[in-house]
Amino acid sequence: xxxxxxxxxxxxxxxxxxxxxxxxxxxxxxxxxxxxxxxxxxxxxxxxxxxxxxxxxxxxxxxxxxxxxxxxxxxxxxxxxxxxxxxxxxxxxxxxxxxxxxxxxxxxxxxxxxxxxxxxxxxxxxxxxxxxxxxx
Amino acid sequence: xxxxxxxxxxxxxxxxxxxxxxxxxxxxxxxxxxxxxxxxxxxxxxxxxxxxxxxxxxxxxxxxxxxx
Numbered sequence: 001x002x003x004x005x006x007x008x009x010x011x012x013x014x015x016x017x018x019x020x021x022x023x024x025x026x027x028x029x030x031x032x033x034x035x036x037x038x039x040x041x042x043x044x045x046x047x048x049x050x051x052x053x054x055x056x057x058x059x060x061x062x063x064x065x066x067x068x069x070x071x072x073x074x075x076x077x078x079x080x081x082x083x084x085x086x087x088x089x090x091x092x093x094x095x096x097x098x099x100x101x102x103x104x105x106x107x108x109x110x111x112x113x114x115x116x117x118x119x120x121x122x123x124x125x126x127x128x129x130x131x132x133x134x135x136x
Numbered sequence: 137x138x139x140x141x142x143x144x145x146x147x148x149x150x151x152x153x154x155x156x157x158x159x160x161x162x163x164x165x166x167x168x169x170x171x172x173x174x175x176x177x178x179x180x181x182x183x184x185x186x187x188x189x190x191x192x193x194x195x196x197x198x199x200x201x202x203x204x
Contacts, residue, residue, distance in 0.1 A: 023204060025200075027200075049201070052204070053203055053204050054201065054202070054203050054204075055201055055202055055203075056199070056200070056201035057199075057200045057201065059170050059172075059177060059197055060177075062197050062200070063172055063175065063195055063197055066195065066197065067195075070143050079200050081202060083204045084204070085204065086204045090202070091202065091203045091204055092203070093201075093202050093203030093204075094202035094203060097168075097199070097200070097201050097202050098202070099164070099165040099168055099198060100164075100198070105202075
């Protein structure tokens with residue numbers, strides 16, 4: 001299970017809408033408790049691809065985020081990105097570039113702008129497994 | 137000499153290269169790793185020739201990207 005606060009969900013959603021038509025992206029960090037993850041902070045990073053079909057995190061911002069996590073005693077839990085025009089599921093490129101099978105990969109679909117969908121996945125090779133996401 | 141790797145101080149031998157540090161630290165998926173020394177990014181083509189100095193602070197970052 002991975003837990004996200006409503007405030008942080010709104011933060012991700014608002015940033016993703018602001019970045020349209022491009023994909024938006026960022027990092028998630030927090031605490032691990034066994035198999036459970038609690039997101040304590042979400043990071044909104046620049047998509048240096050500036051594309052609606054691809055994303056790459058800005059390495060400088062990524063470095064700053066990692067230092068901030070360390071300073072705040074939280075650990076990296078994974079990343080998030082938006083799919084402006086496609087469903088909330090990992091694409092083949094998402095799977096190919098998901099190197100960490102312990103990380104959570106969150107995908108926000110804005111395909112239906114009235115009903116955004118956020119899911120979280122664990123990815124190992126070609127296999128993506130949706131994990132329980134609690135937003136409260 | 138003493139360097140800091142991902143926030144942890146370590147004693148290492150003089151003449152250590154970034155490439156050797158990647159091996160010593162057992163960095164996963166090294167093809168996707170980006171290295172910074174004192175907040176300056178090192179070109180991956182220079183990993184073999186970049187020597188670390190006493191007091192350097194090294195971070196390993198993993199490329200994160202995808203599609204839709």
